[in-house]
Each structure stands twice: as structure tokens, then as C-alpha cells.
Amino acid sequence: MSSIRAALFRRVHEPLTIEQIQIDSPLSHEVLVRIVASGVCHSDAHFLDGHLSAAAYGMGPGTAGLVLGHEAAGVVEAVGDQVSYVQPGDHVVSCLSIFCGECEQCLSGSPARCQQRIGARPPDAPPRLTRDATPVVPVVNLGTFAEKMLVHEHALVKIDSEMPLTCASLLGCGVTTGLGAALNTAQVRPGSTVGVFGCGGVGLSIIQGAVLAGARRIIAVDQVAGKLDMARHFGATDAIDASVADAVAAIQELTRGRGVDYAFEAVGKPELVPQVVGSLAIGGTGTIVGVMPVEASYQFAARLLAGERKLQSCGMGSNRFRVDIPRYIELYQRGRLNLDDMVTRQLTLEEINEAFRAMQAGEVARSVLVMQPD
Numbered sequence: 198m199s200s201i202r203a204a205l206f207r208r209v210h211e212p213l214t215i216e217q218i219q220i221d222s223p224l225s226h227e228v229l230v231r232i233v234a235s236g237v238c239h240s241d242a243h244f245l246d247g248h249l250s251a252a253a254y255g256m257g258p259g260t261a262g263l264v265l266g267h268e269a270a271g272v273v274e275a276v277g278d279q280v281s282y283v284q285p286g287d288h289v290v291s292c293l294s295i296f297c298g299e300c301e302q303c304l305s306g307s308p309a310r311c312q313q314r315i316g317a318r319p320p321d322a323p324p325r326l327t328r329d330a331t332p333v334v335p336v337v338n339l340g341t342f343a344e345k346m347l348v349h350e351h352a353l354v355k356i357d358s359e360m361p362l363t364c365a366s367l368l369g370c371g372v373t374t375g376l377g378a379a380l381n382t383a384q385v386r387p388g389s390t391v392g393v394f395g396c397g398g399v400g401l402s403i404i405q406g407a408v409l410a411g412a413r414r415i416i417a418v419d420q421v422a423g424k425l426d427m428a429r430h431f432g433a434t435d436a437i438d439a440s441v442a443d444a445v446a447a448i449q450e451l452t453r454g455r456g457v458d459y460a461f462e463a464v465g466k467p468e469l470v471p472q473v474v475g476s477l478a479i480g481g482t483g484t485i486v487g488v489m490p491v492e493a494s495y496q497f498a499a500r501l502l503a504g505e506r507k508l509q510s511c512g513m514g515s516n517r518f519r520v521d522i523p524r525y526i527e528l529y530q531r532g533r534l535n536l537d538d539m540v541t542r543q544l545t546l547e548e549i550n551e552a553f554r555a556m557q558a559g560e561v562a563r564s565v566l567v568m569q570p571d
Contacts, residue, residue, distance in 0.1 A: 198222065203326075203343035204549045205262035205333070209247040212550040213265070213342070218328045220345055223277040224318065227325075228350050230289060234366040234543075235269040235341040237552040237564045239397055240488050243465070244336075245553060248490055254336055261328040264340030266566075267293045268369030270362040271346075280350045288358045290369050292518040293337040295352040309516045316349045341369075342549060344568050354519045360526050363543060363565050364536035367398070368522045370513070371563060372536065375402020375463070376525060377514015378486045379410055383459050387411030392448050392457040392476050393433070395464035396424040397556075398539065398563040399486060401431045403461050405534060408432035412459075416451060418444045418472075421559035431535060445475040456481060463487050470508070471497035479504035486511045543567050 201220050204213040223229050243249040244265060256263040273287045283289060295316035296308035303311050316338030318325060325347045326333035326340065333340075340346055356365055375398070379385045391407040393400050396419040407415045408431075416435045417428035425436040437447045448457060456478035462469045465487030473483040474497050483506070502508065514521075528534035541561035544552050545568075552564035 201344040202546060203264045203333070203340070204266070204546060206244055206251065206265050207262045209245065215547055215549075216328065218326055218333050218343075220347055221323060221325050223275055223280070223347060224322060225277040225279040226350050227277045227347055228273055228280060228283060228353060229275040230271040230291070230346050230348065230353070231274050232269050232271040232341055232344060232346055232568050233362040234271070234568065235266050235566045236366045236369065236371060236398070237266075237549070237556060237566065238268055238370050239399070239465070239556060240267070240370070241265045242553055242556060243488060248465070249488070255334040259332065261331040261333045263334045263336055264326065264343050265336050266341030266343070267291070267337050267339045268366055268371060269339070269341035269346065270356070270365040270369065274345070276350075282350050283353060283355050287355050288360065288362065288365070289353040290356055290365050290522055291339050291341060291346065291348060291352050292354065292369050292373065292516070292522070293339060293352070294513050294516055294518055295338060295349055298351065306517065307515070309513045316352055342546065342566065344546070354522045356523065357526055360530070363540055363567060364529065365526070366565055367536060367539055367563055368525055371398040372402045372525065372539065373516050373518060373521060374486065374511070374514040375399040376406040376409070377516045377521065378461060378484055378511045379403050379406025381515035382509070382511040383461070383482055383484045385410035385412055385459050388413050389458040390414045390416070390452060390478070392416045392418065392460040392473070393428070394418045394444065394460065394462050394469050394473055395487065396428040397463065400461070400463035401427060401539065401562055403463055403486065404428055404431050404433050407459075409528070409533065416448055416457065424559050427562055430538065445472050448476040452478070458482070459484070461486055465489050467493040467495055470495040471501070474501045474506065474508055477501075477506045479506065481506050483508045484511050485509070539563050540565050
């Protein structure tokens with residue numbers, strides 16, 4: 198067991214605190230990773246504002262807090278005695294789609310829909326993280342706002358050691374979710390039209406996925422002018438400022454009343470779903486990508502789904518992350534995927550609360566916490 202620094206969440210609407218906690222040694226199928234970089238995802242902010250319940254993720258009266266963070270890249274330090282996939286010194290990216298490899302979904306090629314979720318330690322094992330002998334909960338069995346993480350080997354993908362880990366960290370969630378939403382879940386076709394509601398890190402990645410898929414027109418929708426500028430930079434052909442315009446009417450006007458073939462909700466706001474549906478062309482597909490409140494409901498006129506229009510959800514970009522992430526890295530290395538400009542700011546762990554502030558203000562595509570040199 199060793200001591201590390203981590204950012205702890207304890208209460209809604211309170212800043213995270215940087216504290217010393219203890220991390221255990223790896224059990225049989227576990228890997229200890231020295232985290233180099235961790236992206237700050239909007240899903241993490243949902244815990245701070247109460248949009249997601251920390252209790253639902255394991256934090257309770259008998260715990261000392263929650264370590265947030267779920268997209269990271271780092272270097273393997275130690276492995277359990279049954280780990281064969283990685284070894285000390287390997288560069289890795291973590292992903293919250295921790296798969297069992299044995300259930301029907303995994304064996305059918307959909308590990309992001311794994312039915313068993315094996316990432317946690319057995320109930321009779323000691324906790325991975327503690328503070329003064331009290332358990333600390335790593336969110337989604339990762340907890341990347343820390344100097345190290347201890348995870349199941351099926352939470353990791355081994356990557357090219359030449360890949361910059363600051364950029365690689367984004368592949369653990371936001372970029373893989375956005376690219377996958379376009380390429381895997383919706384399967385955007387060449388020559389099609391696309392609308393993207395929300396231009397944060399996931400929305401910008403959806404735009405890049407639509408570019409890779411060969412969409413002829415990509416319409417970005419947001420209420421923040423700076424985000425619309427970023428959307429254009431990453432490949433949007435049109436931008437709609439939803440703070441002053443009716444987004445659905447504007448999309449219909451841009452498409453001469455036809456609507457778009459594919460529309461994506463990338464924020465996690467229930468009120469955007471009727472707009473997504475209302476912007477679809479006949480036969481079009483709407484995809485909900487943003488993390489919604491668990492009790493959210495949607496209401497829209499049935500006629501909006503007439504003409505074989507469809508509405509579906511997307512879980513982590515329908516990823517097969519050990520297959521997808523190496524491919525995305527090759528696209529980056531060949532200059533076809535822009536990750537460098539997705540990293541708007543590099544901050545230290547101590548600046549975690551500033552990273553959330555900048556996110557909420559719409560100032561960044563993604564902030565990345567750099568724990569230690571690559």
C-alpha cells in the first residue's frame with residue numbers, strides 16, 4: 198500500500214479537495230497505473246451539481262469520499278499475478294466500459310453493453326482506496342483525478358508509446374463517445390446531413406466523426422459563441438446560436454425544409470430531445486449521447502416520428518475500445534483526427550476546480566489535468 202494525492206468529492210455544490218489517500222497493491226487481475234494525464238469530462242461535473250447521485254455510485258456514510266474522473270492515460274507500474282495483457286512500462290488508456298468478455302453482449306461484439314460489469318473488487322476483498330482506513334470510492338471503478346489508479350485489466354487498452362498521453366487521455370471517454378456515436382451507433386453515411394446539439398468535448402468529437410464518415414453538411418447548435426467557433430474549427434459547415442435563434446426552425450431553413458439525416462443530443466438536457474426529433478428528415482435518426490438525469494422524461498408530438506424517423510440512445514459510443522482506440526490513435530498520427538486542439542488547457546491536479554469552472558463557462562473543448570511528466 199502506498200500514499201497518493203487525489204481530488205475528493207464529498208458534497209454537492211462544494212469544491213473538490215486535494216488530499217492524501219492510500220492505494221492498495223494489485224490483486225490477481227488488477228493493474229496499478231501511474232496516471233500522467235486525465236481529461237475533465239462533463240459527466241464528472243454532473244456529480245458536483247447533483248445531476249448524478251454519488252450514492253448511486255457507491256458513496257455512503259461508511260466512505261470517506263468519491264474520487265471522480267474516468268478518462269486517463271498513464272504508465273503501468275505493477276500487475277497482478279494473472280495479468281498477461283500488459284506489463285510494467287506499458288502505456289495505457291482507461292475506459293469505463295469495463296467488459297467481462299464472457300456474456301452474450303461481449304461475445305456478440307458489443308462489449309460496451311456488457312451485462313456483468315466486473316470492474317469492482319469482490320466484497321470480501323480490502324478496498325482499493327482508503328483514507329485513514331476508511332474506504333474511498335473510485336467512480337465507475339476508475340477514479341482518475343489522482344496520481345495513480347488501481348483497476349481491473351479489462352478497463353485498459355495498451356497503446357503506442359509514441360502517442361502523447363495528454364491527447365491519449367481524451368480517448369478514454371469524450372472522444373471515443375463522440376466518434377463512436379457518429380461512426381458506430383448512428384453509422385453516419387457519406388453524403389448525409391448532420392445536426393449536433395451541444396458543442397462541448399463530446400459534441401466536437403461527434404462533428405469530427407461526421408467529417409470522417411463523409412457527411413456533406415454538419416450543423417452545429419450551441420448557446421455559446423466560442424463553442425460554435427470551435428465547432429467550425431473541427432469541421433462544422435454551419436453554426437446556429439441557440440441563444441437567439443429557434444434551432445429547429447434554423448435547421449429546417451438551412452436544409453430547405455428537409456431536415457437532417459442524423460441529429461445528436463450531446464449535452465444531457467431533456468429539453469433538447471424534442472428539438473433533435475424535430476430537426477430530422479424523413480427516415481432520419483436521432484441519437485441521445487449526453488448523460489441524462491435518471492428520472493428524465495421526454496415529450497414531443499407523435500407526428501415528429503412519422504416517416505420512419507427513429508430516436509435511440511448511445512452508450513459510450515457503442516465502443517469496442519480495445520479495437521477502436523488504437524484505430525483512433527492511428528487516425529491522429531496520420532493527421533486525420535485532431536486531438537491536439539481538443540486539449541484547450543493543461544492544468545495541475547490542484548487546479549481541478551478551475552477546470553470545472555472553465556468547462557461550465559464554455560471556455561474549453563477539454564481541460565486535461567497533467568499529474569506528472571509524460
